[in-house]
Amino acid sequence: MSTQYFALPRLSLRxxxxxxxxxxxxxxxxxxxxxxxxxxxxxxxxxxxxxxGSLLPEMGGxxxxxxxxxxxxxxxxxxxxxxxxxxxxxxxMHEQRTWEAILNTPVSLDDVVLxxxxxxxxxxxxxxxxxxxxxxxxxxxxxxxxxxxxPLALLIxxxxxxxxxxxxxxxxxxxxxxxxxxxxxxxxxxxCGVFFPVTQLPESMQIVASGLPLTHAIDLARPLMNGAVPPxxxxxxxxxxxxxxxxxxxxxVLFRRRLSR
Amino acid sequence: MSxxxxxTGLQKSYGGNRVVDGLDLSINRGExxxxxxxNGAGKTTTLRMLLGLIAPDAGTAMLLDLPVPQAAREARIRxxxxxxxxxxxxxxxxxENLLVYGRxxxxxxxxxxxxxxxxxxxASLTSKRDAKVPTLSGGMKRRLTLARALVxxxxxxxxxxxxxxxxxxxxxxxxxxxxxxxxxxxxxLLTTHFMDEAERLCHRLGVMDNGKLISQxxxxxxIEQNIEPQVVExxxxxxxxxxxxxxxxxxxxxxxxxxxxxxxxxNAQPLVAHLQAQSELRYLxxxxxxxxxxxxxxxxxxxx
Numbered sequence: 001m002s003t004q005y006f007a008l009p010r011l012s013l014r015x016x017x018x019x020x021x022x023x024x025x026x027x028x029x030x031x032x033x034x035x036x037x038x039x040x041x042x043x044x045x046x047x048x049x050x051x052x053g054s055l056l057p058e059m060g061g062x063x064x065x066x067x068x069x070x071x072x073x074x075x076x077x078x079x080x081x082x083x084x085x086x087x088x089x090x091x092x093m094h095e096q097r098t099w100e101a102i103l104n105t106p107v108s109l110d111d112v113v114l115x116x117x118x119x120x121x122x123x124x125x126x127x128x129x130x131x132x133x134x135x136x137x138x139x140x141x142x143x144x145x146x147x148x149x150x151p152l153a154l155l156i157x158x159x160x161x162x163x164x165x166x167x168x169x170x171x172x173x174x175x176x177x178x179x180x181x182x183x184x185x186x187x188x189x190x191x192c193g194v195f196f197p198v199t200q201l202p203e204s205m206q207i208v209a210s211g212l213p214l215t216h217a218i219d220l221a222r223p224l225m226n227g228a229v230p231p232x233x234x235x236x237x238x239x240x241x242x243x244x245x246x247x248x249x250x251x252x253v254l255f256r257r258r259l260s261r
Numbered sequence: 262m263s264x265x266x267x268x269t270g271l272q273k274s275y276g277g278n279r280v281v282d283g284l285d286l287s288i289n290r291g292e293x294x295x296x297x298x299x300n301g302a303g304k305t306t307t308l309r310m311l312l313g314l315i316a317p318d319a320g321t322a323m324l325l326d327l328p329v330p331q332a333a334r335e336a337r338i339r340x341x342x343x344x345x346x347x348x349x350x351x352x353x354x355x356x357e358n359l360l361v362y363g364r365x366x367x368x369x370x371x372x373x374x375x376x377x378x379x380x381x382x383x384a385s386l387t388s389k390r391d392a393k394v395p396t397l398s399g400g401m402k403r404r405l406t407l408a409r410a411l412v413x414x415x416x417x418x419x420x421x422x423x424x425x426x427x428x429x430x431x432x433x434x435x436x437x438x439x440x441x442x443x444x445x446x447x448x449x450l451l452t453t454h455f456m457d458e459a460e461r462l463c464h465r466l467g468v469m470d471n472g473k474l475i476s477q478x479x480x481x482x483x484i485e486q487n488i489e490p491q492v493v494e495x496x497x498x499x500x501x502x503x504x505x506x507x508x509x510x511x512x513x514x515x516x517x518x519x520x521x522x523x524x525x526x527x528n529a530q531p532l533v534a535h536l537q538a539q540s541e542l543r544y545l546x547x548x549x550x551x552x553x554x555x556x557x558x559x560x561x562x563x564x565x
Binding site for chain 1: 275312314315316334335337338340342344346347348349350351352353357361362364365366367409413
C-alpha cells in the first residue's frame, strides 16, 4: 500500500455542507424514519419488560423494565449508527455515486468520511433521544442524570459509525454487511449487558465482553438512568472515544485505498 | 496563449498495467480540447489525474497554474466536472441539486439561489425546477449535470463522455450549450467516442491509445496528416473476391472489415469508374473523416 494512504486525517469545516445534504434528505423521510428508530427497540423493551419482567423479581437492583431501558437506548443507538454507516453509506459511496460528485468539488475524501461519521452519529443521537423520550413518558427513569444519555448517544454513535465505515470501505456489495450484523452486532447485543448483567456469563465470555464497545456504553448508561454517577466513567468514555478515533483513521486509510482507482 | 491545463510525462499504473504512459498535454485558455480513444485508452484516468483526484506515479500536472494533486482543492474551486455516469442526488429536486452542490464550493445559499434561474434556463429546465431527479429523462439529467458543473461559474470544465447514451435531439442540445460555453471563453476538456461530436465541438483533438497520446491537432490537421483525402467503401457478397483481384490496383491503402472494403485514395476517379462497371458491388465515395483517422490510428479490433 502506498504511504500516502496513511497520512493523518486533514479535517476541516467543509464536512458541514455534506452533513446538511444528509439532513435535507432525512427531512424528506423523517416520519417513517422516526417510526423505524422507535418501533423495534420499544416493542422489544415493552415485550420483554412486561413478559419476562413479571417472572423476575428484579435485576441488578431494579425492575427488569428499568434494567432493559438503559440497554435499549444503547443498542438502538448502536443499530441506527451501524445501519446508516453501512447501508446508507454504501449507497452514497457506491450506488448513487454521491461521493464521486462531491469529490469533484473542493471537498476532500477526509471531509466526506468525517461527514459520514458525524451524520451517522446524528442519527444515533436522534434515535437514542426518541427512545429516551418514551422511557421518560413511561416513567421508567425520572432522574435528571438521565439527560447525560443524550451526549452519550452521540458518543456511542461516533464509535459505531466509525467501526461500521470500516466495513463499508471493505464491502464489495450489500450482502457483505450480513457478516457484520450476524458476527458483530448481534453478539454484542446478547453479550454486552442489554438483557442481563454481563456477570451472568462464564468468565471467558466476560473477558470478551469487557473489550466490546457496547459493554462500556451500557456500563455508563445504566447508572445514569438511575441517577448515579457511573463508576470508572472516564475509562468507559475513553474506550468509546478510542474506538471512534482509531476506527475513523482505519476506515479513512481503507477508503483512500479503495477510491484511488 | 497561456495553458490552463498542462501535463508533463504523466504516468499511472494499476497492478502492473500502465494505464497512462508518459502523457504530455497542453490546453490553452478558451480552447475546447477533445480526448479521443477506444475504451481503456486511459482517458478517464488522465482526467482524474488532471483534476488532482488521483496522484500520478510520475510526471507533473498543472491546473489553472496550480500544481495538482498538491493544490487540487484550490484549483477545483474554479473547475466544473460533468462525470461519465450521472451522480445527481435522486432524493432532491432539480433546484435542490444545484443548491446542495453549490454549498460544496463554499458558496452562500443566497449566492446560489441567485444563480439558479439562469442555470435552469441554460439547461432548458426552468419548468422542471421542482421536479424530482428520477422523473427526468436521460437528456434532462445530463443537462442538469451540466448546469450543476456550472454552479460555481468555473473557468475550466471537464466533461467525460458528455453525450453517451443520449438520443440525437438531446445530443444536439448539449452540443449547442457547449459551444455557447466556449464562446463565453470557458476552457473545455472533453472525452468522447463520437467523431462527429469531436469534429463539431473541438478546436483541437488528441487521440489516445494504450495510455499514450499518439496524435494531436485540429480536426482538419489530423485528417490531413494521417490519412488519404478520399475514401471509397465497397460492399457486397463478392467484395472478398474483388479485394484480391483489384483493390491494390486502385487504392494506395485498403482495409477489409467483414464484407466491406475501405479504400483510401488520393484520387478516387479511376476507382469509381471501375466500380460503376461492377454490377454486383455497391460503393460509397466520400471525403475522409475523423473516424477514418481514429480507426487507422487505433486499429479496427474490438477493445473490450
